Amino acid sequence: MRPFVYNRASDPTTALNMLSGKPNAKFLAGGTNLLDLMKEDVERPAELVDISGLALTTIKTITSGPNQGGVSIGGLGKNTDAANHPLIRQQYPLLTQAILAGASGQIRNMATNGGNLLQRTRCPYFYEVSMPCNKREPGTGCGALEGINRLHAIFGWSEKCVAVYPSDMAVALAALDAIVKVRNVGGQERAIAFADFHRLPGDTPHQDTNLAPGELITAIELPPSKLADKAYYLKVRDRASYAFALLSVAVGLEMAGNRITQVRIAMGGVAHKPWRALTAEKMLVGKEATEANVRLAAEAEMAAAKPLEHNKFKVELGKRSIVLALQTALNGVG
């Protein structure tokens, strides 16, 4: 680990001021990702501003504005608390399931909601500093493109980067159309639609998100949702717990009898950001929830996949997982 300056902020304004104008300084929240990366010499901040003590931890019903009736989750709240809060368990069980499918109890107790969104890829070429990686060191190439890429992207990748974004929580947030609230050093707040928060790699894979330098995630807002009754997070992985997803599917449905009136499908482990299965969603709205319709939609969604040498299985797995996740959301765990 390189030497760094450590400061602790007690309120958001101080935190933003401490980071201001220092391109090589970073916020430190739970530290479960950032510190690991520093030990491996992947992240090399000269200064850390510890924001783990900020009071941005409340979970509450939104009482005004466009998302009135929804729920706001503090950016510095712990993943465990978000997963287990009654408002979340009752109104957004999809989010509870997704958070609890990630990491381990100990890590979730440390990890914050803002930090979770900004966790970096688990691509092994990103982690091993002697390997080429455009995300870590722009211009060095992509080690995974022609290397070991079983865990990598099948959608939206570029020649520059085939990494996937690893968060489970974010897949549910994508399905729920969440909004990320951020604040800058001038005190201005902005709301970023979840679909616009993470980026595809394109030519700038070193930039994971559209958060501007120095911005602080203060909260995540969940618009009111009618998907609570029929929601399921399916995580397919190499072992049953404590492993990142090979592929995951977050689904939520609203039904009128056997007809689908609203459906959200987001996938994890397939792209550089949570992947909304918009093609499948479009095909399913207004349709009967039959196995045949679901399968057709899943196939149409996965038809656009561009697998790499070692991850061809994700195409078939994606189809099956969309079907299983929808089936489970409708009928319960089989």
Add this chain to the structure above:
Amino acid sequence: MQDKNKLTGTPISRIDGIAKVTGKAAYSTDYPVKDLAYAVLFKSTIAAGTILNIDTSVAEKAPGVLAVITHKNAPKLNVNGGLRGGSLLQSPEVEFFGQHIGIVVAETFEQARHASHLISVDYDKKEPKVDFETLAPNAVLPKEKDKADASRGDAKAALSSAAYKVEETYSTPIEHHHPLEPHATIAEWNGDRVTLYNSSQIVNGAQTSAANTLNIKPEQVRIVTPYIGGGFGSKGGQWANLVLTAIAAKQVNRPVKLALTRQQMVNSVGLRQQNLQKVSLAATQDGKLTALAHEITTHAAIKSEFVEPCGDCSKIMYDVPNSLITYRVVPMNVILPTYTRGPGKSTGSFALESAMDELAHKLKMDPIELRIKNEPARDPSNGKPWSSRKAVECLQVGAKAFGWEKRKAEPGQNLQGNYLIGYGVAAGTYPAHQRPTSAVVKLKRTGNEVTATIELAAADLGTGTYTILTQTAADALDLPLTNVTVVIGDSDLPPAAGAVGSVGAASYANAVNDACQKITDELITRSGKQFFARPTASQMMLSEKITEYKTRVDAKPLESAEAYSAHSFNANFAEVAVNRFTGMVRVNRFLAVTGAGTILNPKTARSQIIGGNVWGIGMALTEESILDPRLGNFVTRSFADYHVPSNLDIGDMDAIFIREDDQKANKMGIKGIGEVGIVGVAAAVANAIFNATGKRVRELPITPDKLI
């Protein structure tokens, strides 16, 4: 042997348990050595070539740095001193990715690690040999040529005329030992004598290999290793990091601590090599085997070789008139493979026992029946009688306990909800040996109380050595457990076998028992009295009012044991549930039935077997170290990538021991349980997956992608 009045054979809890859970047990890095400096190793970032230049100037000036040692300034060491492998910084040559090319020593660990990132290296790169699949067709004979081929009868001829046969190739990946405690050393020089606090499965071996490598006498090296946080073979023979710590301490003239990181473990302390195994079985219609050929291709390091004996189970498991076992090797730019729990047997049994299952399926015969039908009366490889062999009982007892009759013979027929349920069985074996071991018993009387101290340079990997030796000595001396203290893990103690190859319990317990019998004999003789019933040592200490007495034995294996073939045997039963959509597998139930001679402590023994089973399940389902075939680096560098099974992957586990009195193997009839627990496990799981799904996966690990 398992007498009601004895402490051996009872399931007492580990006597070192409290010390461990309260943090009192000192592992290698825990010694409160004063004035410590910290060392960090840095590594090559190419897999083959030569170092042209190492620029350490920036690192040397970094805060806290005391020394930077590379091949340019390292002291001359004996590269043939008996270490297993790793780089001793004696040349600029690079033979694998991650090879140690230098050490930074600093005031703190963080300073040393930081400085290690400030070193730049120029290489003359060569094309590395790391793509096993491409290289395998050009494999060569092993260096020990007599080990290449073992043939009995004419397997090829029998195969060509067989009524039924299976000819398939099975593949197992590179695995790592990854003990929870990474390898770690503190080196402290005192004049020309060095103390090395270092996790060591073979205490005396660590001492001599360190001394030889350092060009000093064994008496000048002391190894201290009272507790080991797992080893599984990687802490058997020692690796370069042990001696590098010693030279770093010498160089900075201070004690030095060097602990490997998890990421460094993949390139520092050996691995289980990748194997391609072709197994050919021929049989008559009624299931009598007529030929068994097991042809193995594996890899070694570029200059040194270790060949996992994957054909060992095939040599002795079944009665077959025609047998062929061959080994071919590919030298590769990876660290030297080494002994890894159940070397050869765990991987070899996956191939053999999968093939047996395939044959049973072809013959439409129950796989248990097929195995029993081919049970050998004697060791088929050398004609010796078995010291004992309970392979059939293991299968029969297990079948009953597991509910084998509930298995559906036709695969893919048992769908429950979204899960396909399947049952699998596989047998296993591991050799039983005793090795020379010395032990000292010291008796002390204080008033009416006699206490004993037992000393030997044994090692406890975390398996229960302290506990079983305390039980053994307490029985032999007729003392309560609390009056016996076992002191091990120090090369100043009488020399002992290593805790390797499942020889620990047999070697140590027999030596301790011998020493306790001897001290009793000596006390009786010394008293000059005649006794109708043999008194115990503690009675003699009291009646003769002796305050202190000690003796030593140098125990050796029974010569008569040579006439027998001594092995443990087991049968493994697995029930799996395979998600028919996602291919995720859960092992609902697992049962291992083992005949392993005297079980000194059913509780620690059960833990050993279950631990082996869990690794076997990991081998079947999750564990794999993946090399980039272009660059030679491992892409699986931490427990986030190298998956050992989690609690959720496995449901109920149980271990049953078959009673076995085997005084032919050794006096106490101990056959060892450290490794047999992993043998046959992966095959049992793979066979259960076939039974569940109808898919035969011959390439481990069986991850979800292979089942969809």
